[in-house]
Amino acid sequence: MKFEALTIKDIAKALGLSTSTVSRALRDSYEISPETKKLVLEYAEKNNYHPNPIALSLKERRSRSIGVIVCEIANSYFSQVINGIESIAYNNGYNVIIAQSRESFDREVLNLQYLTSRSIDGLIISVSTETKDFSYLKELHSKGMPIVFFDRIVNEIDTHKVIADNYKGAYEATTHLINCGYRRIAAVSNPALLSITVERMAGYKAALADNGIEVDESLIKYCQHGGMILSEVEDVVNELFDLNQRPDAIFATADKLTTNCLRLLKIKGFAVPGDIGLLGFSNTDLTELLDPPLSIIKQPAFEMGEVATNLLLQLIESKRPVTDFETKVLTTELLIRESTRKKEAKAKPVPSLLK
Amino acid sequence: MKFEALTIKDIAKALGLSTSTVSRALRDSYEISPETKKLVLEYAEKNNYHPNPIALSLKERRSRSIGVIVCEIANSYFSQVINGIESIAYNNGYNVIIAQSRESFDREVLNLQYLTSRSIDGLIISVSTETKDFSYLKELHSKGMPIVFFDRIVNEIDTHKVIADNYKGAYEATTHLINCGYRRIAAVSNPALLSITVERMAGYKAALADNGIEVDESLIKYCQHGGMILSEVEDVVNELFDLNQRPDAIFATADKLTTNCLRLLKIKGFAVPGDIGLLGFSNTDLTELLDPPLSIIKQPAFEMGEVATNLLLQLIESKRPVTDFETKVLTTELLIRESTRKKEAKAKPVPSLLK
DNA sequence: TTTTTTTACGCAATCGTTCCCGGTAACGAT
DNA sequence: ATCGTTACCGGGAACGATTGCGTAAAAAAA
Numbered sequence A, B: 001m002k003f004e005a006l007t008i009k010d011i012a013k014a015l016g017l018s019t020s021t022v023s024r025a026l027r028d029s030y031e032i033s034p035e036t037k038k039l040v041l042e043y044a045e046k047n048n049y050h051p052n053p054i055a056l057s058l059k060e061r062r063s064r065s066i067g068v069i070v071c072e073i074a075n076s077y078f079s080q081v082i083n084g085i086e087s088i089a090y091n092n093g094y095n096v097i098i099a100q101s102r103e104s105f106d107r108e109v110l111n112l113q114y115l116t117s118r119s120i121d122g123l124i125i126s127v128s129t130e131t132k133d134f135s136y137l138k139e140l141h142s143k144g145m146p147i148v149f150f151d152r153i154v155n156e157i158d159t160h161k162v163i164a165d166n167y168k169g170a171y172e173a174t175t176h177l178i179n180c181g182y183r184r185i186a187a188v189s190n191p192a193l194l195s196i197t198v199e200r201m202a203g204y205k206a207a208l209a210d211n212g213i214e215v216d217e218s219l220i221k222y223c224q225h226g227g228m229i230l231s232e233v234e235d236v237v238n239e240l241f242d243l244n245q246r247p248d249a250i251f252a253t254a255d256k257l258t259t260n261c262l263r264l265l266k267i268k269g270f271a272v273p274g275d276i277g278l279l280g281f282s283n284t285d286l287t288e289l290l291d292p293p294l295s296i297i298k299q300p301a302f303e304m305g306e307v308a309t310n311l312l313l314q315l316i317e318s319k320r321p322v323t324d325f326e327t328k329v330l331t332t333e334l335l336i337r338e339s340t341r342k343k344e345a346k347a348k349p350v351p352s353l354l355k
Numbered sequence C: 001t002t003t004t005t006t007t008a009c010g011c012a013a014t015c016g017t018t019c020c021c022g023g024t025a026a027c028g029a030t
Numbered sequence D: 001a002t003c004g005t006t007a008c009c010g011g012g013a014a015c016g017a018t019t020g021c022g023t024a025a026a027a028a029a030a
Helices: A008-015 A019-026 A034-046 A053-060 A076-091 A105-117 A135-142 A166-179 A195-210 A230-242 A255-267 A301-317 B008-015 B019-026 B034-046 B053-060 B076-091 B105-117 B135-142 B166-179 B195-210 B230-242 B255-267 B301-317
Strands: A065-070 A095-100 A122-125 A147-150 A160-164 A185-189 A220-222 A249-252 A277-281 A295-298 A327-330 A333-335 B065-070 B095-100 B122-125 B147-150 B160-164 B185-189 B220-222 B249-252 B277-281 B295-298 B327-330 B333-335
Touching: A008 A019, A008 A034, A019 A034, A053 B053, A065 A076, A065 A105, A065 A301, A076 A095, A076 A301, A076 B095, A095 A105, A095 B076, A095 B095, A105 A135, A122 A301, A135 A147, A147 A301, A160 A166, A160 A195, A160 A301, A166 A185, A166 A195, A166 A249, A166 A277, A166 A295, A166 A333, A185 A195, A185 A230, A185 A255, A220 A230, A230 A255, A249 A255, A255 A277, A301 A327, B008 B019, B008 B034, B019 B034, B065 B076, B065 B105, B065 B301, B076 B095, B076 B301, B095 B105, B105 B135, B122 B301, B135 B147, B147 B301, B160 B166, B160 B195, B160 B301, B166 B185, B166 B195, B166 B249, B166 B277, B166 B295, B166 B333, B185 B195, B185 B230, B185 B255, B220 B230, B230 B255, B249 B255, B255 B277, B301 B327
Parallel strands: A065 A095, A065 A122, A122 A147, A147 A160, A160 A327, A185 A220, A185 A249, A249 A277, A277 A295, B065 B095, B065 B122, B122 B147, B147 B160, B160 B327, B185 B220, B185 B249, B249 B277, B277 B295
Antiparallel strands: A295 A333, B295 B333
């Protein structure tokens, strides 16, 4: 079945005018008489005329749609970002085409090809955990495709970027853990090369250093799939607990990582924060209802989406090539809850766990 | 900045052919010689030619994009459905334009107008809690727009529909509560007119009836915004606890309702399940990590998205008008956890709560 | 009354692609 | 030598909208 819409040609025929006249009347051109305008406008209104956006796109050589690539929609952080993207795009007459990489480089490239073949006007992307080769993005960018990176950015491509203050967020989080008496703080993180990993781990290490705690590389673990696969988190947690000197807290650097760490600690029967403290990046609004209520670092996800979209629209609608790019850094929020409760004061760190 | 792509005309010019020949060569037409085909194909390949989808859309009078309207993306149920929609759409060369009603009728109509003005080929929609007037949807449908309803369906419009077995889900859930010893089971629900509310409440009432428990209308509460606003859930919970005969369990019929009930019970200091049992529809994967782990009814969200999209594509691609519509009913899953632990056997229900 | 200006509208090209018509060779058959 | 096939390719309209240019009629100026 087809859904046939009224065209300018139909109006012209019905009113005995030419298409040009109708078009001009609809756009309120000065060279159309008030009577004709009224005639056309009323007819269009009554018959619910809408200009065909596809014809317009063809004419204007722009689709008025922007592509968004994230690893997963069903992730509270990204769905909030998309929310922000949507709101700005919608208000500016753009629509949003969303694609998911599911943390796979191949799917990301496929999505990229798909979106460009759908002739998007611009792209907002947070790269997958697997992505190490940016040549495809670089090529696209060099061909003139407006791109804005957010969250997981690509430093070697010069364009607008939007990130949370990952360094500061991680620094504050780690400092908080230290202040609560934790000393052997493990980090469970995304792949090492990801921009957010680099930034967050730098904050983590700086906080340790500033508090005179030596960085223990055996306490730093990376999950290749960003915690999407439970087993990889399990492996990491097992490794941590197999250490001679077990960690007394875990700092997780991503949403899925944080909740899956909690999941595994519970499965393994460790008490949080009794046996081990837990704190991580997360954007779900359920963290305070968890057992235990989770201390988290929250990103201004919605706002990040808004900012990224505004920057992208700026790029798209700019007449001349933009060369002055900026990186917007938005502050995170540390929410302190039960999972990082102060450790009972003791003479020295307990080497063995009670449970 | 513009992103200029190679066109068929460019190829024609470069190769000294006509556009028709190039077009035919690319589509592997029999009336083009193998040599010419090879020439064109190689040139196209080398210069990374992609047919312009907008021009194609204009020609074929179809946009190859489908509209999706849900109340909120950042809701685990809907984001999972969208996931399913995406996967099928993507595999069939369609893209998905998502719009959010945020449980507002006005926004829903606005979205509808926006999507149709973007000339979508079809629509998948779960109506907002506010929607009582379906005239706009009816008009669209009567004009030939392929529509598939899911979750919150509109019975008076005859087209494909996809729902979970809400009746059975609610029946099983309520029966489970009864089997656990709960007798005064309150229902916290979406607006009464919503299809899912009707179905779920019917299951709830049937389960009570089948177990010889009288339906107490004072225990049935409706939240006009589907729990999106915490205060409305708070009002409802307050009302329930102000009753002479307080409920001993709450059955919540939607994701936000379920988690927000838990939130409020905790805020108010009620122990779950000690003071009151809790069970509800939910699709977040965090419910088992909550305090207490929540008993839930889970919908096959991803699958629902898949099924809905397949049905929609069927409608879109059908040559002649479809008149034989079906309503697919998918089974829910009851996951029993701590929040509905069996009540200690007592002579009669405790009238006052301990806390 | 004639010329100029203004008003109001139509023609046709354009965007990228497809496809209905043609058209022209080459070749074998008559 | 003529006709019919086959193979191969091009012209141009169409999809829906915009827009530069041309031009008729009406109004204003001469």
